[in-house]
Amino acid sequence: MLTTLLKERFPELASDDKLIEQIADVATMATFKKDDIVIDYGDFIKSVPLVLTGLLKIIREGENEQEMLLYFLGSGESCAASFSCCLIRKRSEIRAISESESKVLMIPLEYADRWMGEFSVWREFIISMYDTRMLSLIDTIDRVAFTKLDEKLLHYLDELTRLKSSTHLSISHHEIAQDLNASRESVSRLLKRLEVNGKVKLGRNEITVIPE
Structure with missing residues (x-):
């Protein structure tokens, strides 16, 4: 049952049954094979991905068309870059590639945005996601510059x-x-x-x- 799987994979959200039920009601399940592109450069992102199983690789292309790995997204995680692009209606500047067979819940923007005001656990999850990704990016910059x-x-x-x-x-x-x-x-x-x-x-x- 999807609600049970959501609680297992996203324990930060498990305390709010109403939110879990709404996610299960409005989300679309997408399955990706290894090397499938989940989000591409220039896409208008209309959904926020929640990774149920598998692994996504987030990369960015530089001016010389070389790509750099930014971070990985595993089970129980979401993509901060996609959420920010959703909110400000901005084209994607990252590419998300499935590293293995992955199941991803796609949350329509209107709900992801509305829940920020309705559910404190969702708001805290999104803020925590941004904090985690920021630390990952700082770590990436440190490794590129000094390692x-x-x-x-x-x-x-x-x-x-x-x-x-x-x-x-x-x-x-x-x-x-x-x-x-x-x-x-x-x-x-x-x-x-x-x-x-x-x-x-x-x-x-x-x-x-x-x-x-």
């Missing part, structure tokens, strides 16, 4: 294993290089070093992270 590539790679792998609740990652060296804005050769060399040091096991388009 070496090997440390970025370790953080990236740790984050993926945490969000996917699995040490087995189906991902290519090319995908990692794109997310880290690095060359594939550099990423492959560092992954090989990690394998020699017993931190990962490499396969064809897959990586197993070995817990310490």
